[in-house]
Amino acid sequence: MSTVRGARERARIEVTAAIKDEARRMLAAEGAAKLSLRAVARELGMVSSALYRYFPSRDELLTALIVDAYDSIGVAAEEADARALAAAALPRARWVAVCEAVRAWALEHPHEYALIYGSPVPGYSAPVDTVGPASRVGNTLIGIVRAAYEGRGLALPPLPAALRPEAVRMTADFAQGLPPEATASLVAAWAQLAGLISFELFGQFNRVVEDRDTFFTHAATQLAHTVGLPTT
Amino acid sequence: MSTVRGARERARIEVTAAIKDEARRMLAAEGAAKLSLRAVARELGMVSSALYRYFPSRDELLTALIVDAYDSIGVAAEEADARALAAAALPRARWVAVCEAVRAWALEHPHEYALIYGSPVPGYSAPVDTVGPASRVGNTLIGIVRAAYEGRGLALPPLPAALRPEAVRMTADFAQGLPPEATASLVAAWAQLAGLISFELFGQFNRVVEDRDTFFTHAATQLAHTVGLPTT
């Protein structure tokens, strides 16, 4: 059976996890730029070259952390939505709940958030493996708007003619079943949500916004409005 | 007269400028994390220790670049607004013009944008000198909304009671003369504008948004709506 593993295989899984955990800890403490294989190895009581049995390079380790971060924030969003849905929340409440969950995750994991939504790590370019996990939050938001559309419908202004072809293409590519107006607003809202969180996290709200929970909830509610979610 | 300078003083001004220019070039090429005093000195044909006659540390040089970047993007915003105003544009058109100018600046100076609006540089904390220059873009946006308010007025939904005290405080702190509803929406819009630009710049729109000019103009126009700027 494939569930019974030899000592070698079990050890490999455990050590790989330990490396990622330690790397995540360093990431949280110092940020991506300071993440070094040598420091991780040191902390684990290994010699730095031993890590090359598990990750062929520093970049591969970073990629693994990025994928994990995308999955982690994606799960946070999906679970928040599932809870809201279980509580029979209306689309607008689901939307706000997901936004708040994403923000809460970001505040708990600021460096991981910066890793995936902040400025790109110099010299590193994300490989294709990250595309799937990267879209979980977006897909959750799409799901909420789709449910609203199929229910009471959406309240959206008409698209300018110049944007229609692009909105139609985006809809076909990743938001099937939505009206193109909704897709365009949704993509913008997703970026805007990240802007709100980034500003808070990266210090732009220092000396500007003090009651940040209240402020964010209001902004997220307004965003729900811009994607056409009905008030009631 | 203080306008006649000795050779020493003139040289100092020129060399300081040359150091900043070269540093900016390296920043543009490699990003903030890779900016090194040694590399700048090398490129300038100086010995690395000579830079310490001009900047007491690497962080001071970074701070100078940050201040310059804030000023540069601030000037871009202010000039765009002045041009729109000279063309007798209505507030909404001024708003969109400023948003587009900010985006254009960001696309031309991606690493400088990342330096000021991206994830914080590890180990670096911005000193107080940056506060003034940092608020130029925001002040430009405030000015547009204030002009609209004093003209035809703003179209804004009422504030939730929980947010009112914070909105009143923000208004008193940096947006005197605006109704508190406008201040709250404005701060959110400012962060959302940065989110739109960051997503485009940092690659989140890859495989998502293709016709980015059109998309951005639409999103900026929608933002004008959320801050209450009248359509006509």
Added chain:
DNA sequence: TGTACATCAGTGAACGCGCGTTCACTGATGTAC
């Protein structure tokens, strides 16, 4: 079940690199008398 060989995790030394910062110095520019 036992043995011979293959696989693979981890070691330790080394390579070559670049960095920020300090310090005693030289020589040119500026200043006071």
Added chain:
DNA sequence: TGTACATCAGTGAACGCGCGTTCACTGATGTAC
């Protein structure tokens, strides 16, 4: 106007640091017969 001294830009060597990656190796685990 000329001279003596003070100021300051730039030099060159050095300190101490950490990094990613390679490579030949040892010894334990796994596998085929």
